Amino acid sequence: xxxxxxxxNQHNILWSSGCSIYLVSSRVGRWRFPIAVKCRLGNLDAxxxxxxxxxxxxxxxxxxxxxxxxxxxxxPTKSFIMSTRLGRISGxxxxxxxxxxxxENSGYDLTVESSIFVSNEWKGPIIxxxxxxxxxxxxxxxxxxxxxxQRFYFGLAG
Numbered sequence: 001x002x003x004x005x006x007x008x009n010q011h012n013i014l015w016s017s018g019c020s021i022y023l024v025s026s027r028v029g030r031w032r033f034p035i036a037v038k039c040r041l042g043n044l045d046a047x048x049x050x051x052x053x054x055x056x057x058x059x060x061x062x063x064x065x066x067x068x069x070x071x072x073x074x075x076p077t078k079s080f081i082m083s084t085r086l087g088r089i090s091g092x093x094x095x096x097x098x099x100x101x102x103x104e105n106s107g108y109d110l111t112v113e114s115s116i117f118v119s120n121e122w123k124g125p126i127i128x129x130x131x132x133x134x135x136x137x138x139x140x141x142x143x144x145x146x147x148x149x150q151r152f153y154f155g156l157a158g
Contacts, residue, residue, distance in 0.1 A: 026049075033049065091121070100137075112133060
């Protein structure tokens with residue numbers, strides 16, 4: 001099993017609970033993802049490819065995906081207008097579970113109760129951003145030695 005450990009008080013402590021391959025500069029539909037990871041939103045059976053963006057303030061999903069997940073979304077906590085690379089969009093923050101999916105024999109999936117900005121105006125890809133999601137986990141990107149060896153390590157923070 002592939003996991004990372006950190007040293008603390010002369011002991012090794014588990015740092016990550018799982019890992020998966022991430023895709024570099026991949027095309028999904030009309031979008032190019034600098035870094036794409038597999039995830040599952042809410043209780044969907046389907047696996048999604050999401051843009052991992054530590055520079056994005058919030059995770060984001062469009063209205064079509066939100067309609068599919070409406071039973072998984074809790075009441076909105078805040079509404080506002082967000083400025084994106086595709087323009088300004090209005091929407092609301094919702095709570096939802098986001099699961100990062102570990103490869104076989106590479107640890108365990110990690111499910112995090114997350115905040116995600118939902119906008120009917122958003123036509124872009126699913127984005128996993130910092131506030132409300134990445135800030136709640138430990139994560140590391142290992143570029144590997146050769147293409148195809150890149151790994152995304154993840155575990156709960158704290």
